[in-house]
Amino acid sequence: MNAGMTNYYYVVAFAIVGGVFGGLLLSVARMLRPRKISKTKLEAYECGMEPFEGNWTQYSARFYVFALVFLIFDVEIAFLYPWGTVFRDFGVTSLIEMFVFIGVLLLGLVYAWKKGVLKWL
């Protein structure tokens, strides 16, 4: 076993201590706290207006676009990691490459903007 392998004992120890510590605190709190459930306590808000419908309402499909646009730019971020490691060596060339890459994606963002899908309802 080399030195690199033994380092994982720290990871395991960290996971065990973290799990036991968190579980211990939660179970102590569970034993100590009073347990009186009433209908009012289970409502979404403690005070203010009483909710008049279920908490699961159907959202407009427009919001899904935000999630998908986020996903696409998240994938773009994935390419910034390897780019960041070689940027110092490759200099301006890689800078231009990345600007072209992001520029093409920004076209899509501009298209979305112009089509008005980014407008919050």
Add this chain to the structure above:
Amino acid sequence: MSGQLLAFWALSFVILSGALYIVMTKNIMHAVFMHLLTMSMIAAVYGLLHADFMAAMQVLIYAGAVTAMVVFALMLTKSQSRPDGAGIAVDNQQRGASFLTAAGFLAVVIYVLVPQKWAVHEAAPVVKSDVAAMGAIIFKSYILPFEVISVILLAALIGVIVLARKED
């Protein structure tokens, strides 16, 4: 047993229990959060294998973006839970057929994998950081494919907008 192996077994236990919970829970929101946990633990397995880039991507894309997308997708759907709070039905009449299918698949996997003689070779020296090597390859030899990726992502982006506009 090395710490790495120990950590692997611990992580596998969490991953498999999380995946089981996703398909067995009656509360679909709990399933999403367990999906988040499962994906993060898979990232930890990548970390164990010294694949730090894969671990980062697993967290960034699967644990982050895909889970967020599933949450948004759930918000679009009608509530599946019944008014009495009983949750969604996770069982139906096709239980026997699905059990047979799963058992058959398991039999095939065992039939193929168990007689296999796995070649074990000496562990290759761990490269300090594979991200730099990958960056050098992408930004020196494969510039055109890299730029084409942006066009593919652009196509996906425009497709999303066109489809979403149609809904309105």
